[in-house]
Amino acid sequence: MSIVLMGCVIILRLGHRKERDKRITTHAALVARAFGAKKMVLCGEEDESIIESVRKIVERWGGDFEIEYCKNYLAFLKEFSGLKVHLTMYGIDFREKISEIQNTLKEKDILVIVGAEKVPGEIYEIADLNLAVTHQPHSEVAALAVFLYELFGRKFPEKFENAKIEVVPCVRGKKVKKV
Amino acid sequence: MSIVLMGCVIILRLGHRKERDKRITTHAALVARAFGAKKMVLCGEEDESIIESVRKIVERWGGDFEIEYCKNYLAFLKEFSGLKVHLTMYGIDFREKISEIQNTLKEKDILVIVGAEKVPGEIYEIADLNLAVTHQPHSEVAALAVFLYELFGRKFPEKFENAKIEVVPCVRGKKVKKV
Numbered sequence: 001m002s003i004v005l006m007g008c009v010i011i012l013r014l015g016h017r018k019e020r021d022k023r024i025t026t027h028a029a030l031v032a033r034a035f036g037a038k039k040m041v042l043c044g045e046e047d048e049s050i051i052e053s054v055r056k057i058v059e060r061w062g063g064d065f066e067i068e069y070c071k072n073y074l075a076f077l078k079e080f081s082g083l084k085v086h087l088t089m090y091g092i093d094f095r096e097k098i099s100e101i102q103n104t105l106k107e108k109d110i111l112v113i114v115g116a117e118k119v120p121g122e123i124y125e126i127a128d129l130n131l132a133v134t135h136q137p138h139s140e141v142a143a144l145a146v147f148l149y150e151l152f153g154r155k156f157p158e159k160f161e162n163a164k165i166e167v168v169p170c171v172r173g174k175k176v177k178k179v
Numbered sequence: 180m181s182i183v184l185m186g187c188v189i190i191l192r193l194g195h196r197k198e199r200d201k202r203i204t205t206h207a208a209l210v211a212r213a214f215g216a217k218k219m220v221l222c223g224e225e226d227e228s229i230i231e232s233v234r235k236i237v238e239r240w241g242g243d244f245e246i247e248y249c250k251n252y253l254a255f256l257k258e259f260s261g262l263k264v265h266l267t268m269y270g271i272d273f274r275e276k277i278s279e280i281q282n283t284l285k286e287k288d289i290l291v292i293v294g295a296e297k298v299p300g301e302i303y304e305i306a307d308l309n310l311a312v313t314h315q316p317h318s319e320v321a322a323l324a325v326f327l328y329e330l331f332g333r334k335f336p337e338k339f340e341n342a343k344i345e346v347v348p349c350v351r352g353k354k355v356k357k358v
Contacts, residue, residue, distance in 0.1 A: 024202055027318035034315035057316055090346055090353040124351045134335045135346035136213035137236055138324075139206035145321035146328055156313045167269055167314035172303045174269040 007082060007109040008038040009151070011144065014073060014123065015116035016044030027141045028114060029054045033065035035148035036157050037112070040066075043073040044116065062163025077126050082109030084128045087143045088119065091130035098150050101129075105151070112147065114140040186261060186288040187217040188330065190323065193252060193302065194295040195223030206320045207293060208233045212244035214327035215336050216291070219245075222252040223295065241342025256305050261288030263307045266322045267298065270309035277329050280308075284330070291326065293319040 011032045016025050021044075029040045029050070042050065046069055054067045070076050077084065083104045087094075101110060113127060124130055133143040149156075168175040190211045195204050200223075208219045208229070221229065225248055233246045249255050256263065262283045266273070280289060292306060303309055312322040328335075347354040 020202070023199070024206065027203065027320060030315075030317040031321045034313045034317040035321075061315055088353075090349055090355075092348045092350060121352075124353070130349070130351060132346070132348060134213045135348060136209075136240060136335075136339070138209040138213040139320050141206060141318050141320045142210045142214075142324035145318070145324050149325055149328075156315075160315070167311070169271045169311060169314060170269055170309070171271060172309060173300075174267075174303070176269075 005105050006107050007105045009036065009105070009110045009112060009148065011037050011040040012073065012076070012111055012113045013040055013042050013116075014044065014113060014119060016042055016047060016050075017116060018045040018047045021116050022047070022050060024116075024139075024141060026050055026053060028144055029067055030057060031141055031145045032148070033058065033063060034156065035145060036152045037148060038065060039068075041068060041070045041076060043070050043076075046071075060164050062160030063157070064161065074122075080109070080111050082111055084111045084113060084126065086113040086119075086123055086127035086130045087133060087140065087147060088115070088124070088130050089132050089135050089137060091132040094131035094133050094147055095150065097129055097131060101151060102153070110151075112144065114144055116140075184284050185286050186284045188215065188284070188289045188291060188327065190216050190219040191252065191255070191290055191292045192219055192221050193223065193292060193298060195221055195226060195229075196295060197224040197226045200295050201226070201229060203295070203318075203320060205229055205232060207323055208246055209236060210320055210324045211327070212237065212242060213335065214324060215331045216327060217244060218247075220247060220249045220255060222249050222255075225250075239343050241339030242336070243340065253301075256290075259288070259290050261290055263290045263292060263305065265292040265298075265302055265306035265309045266312060266319065266326060267294070267303070267309050268311050268314050268316060270311040273310040273312050273326055274329065276308055276310060280330060281332070289330075291323065293323055295319075
């Protein structure tokens, strides 16, 4: 059964630090795209290089994933009218809420908030849901991946429109083709 | 139904670069632990700081997860007698092989190989399976998380022995308790 989703998934990356988080934030953006989210909003230190490198990947590998910088995350959160989900190891097990969130996605947008090391206390209040992917310390990249994987019913996007290249899955070796 | 596993899951992290990969490799190690693997073997540049920081997390949050450095990954791979799974976006969909790997894990160890940017071509030959978690560029941390999540039947380890602290899951805020 295929469900028409009216909403889309947006990632809010909080507290990015240009030096320390460059690769983790890039990985989070690429996971967002590969697992079916539509956009990442980057907060914290402004970082043109991440925005550019993610856009280059989109240009090459396709799809309509967007990434943009936002100076004022509180203003953004105030404006956002969908469901706000904050991923944190201190929250409740994400699987308790996944079908509720899937239902919400049929009608409105979902914002998935992922922080860097220190998340301001107010985020726990502003979020509609504080959800944990395990209660152990690990990685916001992994938490985001597993959360999106379950949210989209363990399916990955099949087609990325306007891709210039595509992987040809192989038992051994690396193969890509132009499309 | 609970299955007794005779084998355990070990992660082989290839090509670690001290400056560039410090945080990504740490995240991969913490994901390995939180999602049920027993050990990470770190190859590439020697990096005492990662080994120490992961061991500190284990001391505090419990469990028997190990991490150690190995200079010669080819010798390690030759010695390893279990099933060698290489995670790569160029491989075949991991879900085609997951139940086969689950069955193998009842009897022997599984080695999950995750590379940094460039993986030597020989790895594709040495690996028993080259498996992709999506065929899009994203993150070895995310690939490892989703692979382990499915491998362990979408269950996380429930108890980490000898933990000093534990999260108390909360609807709002952060709560930990001493154990």
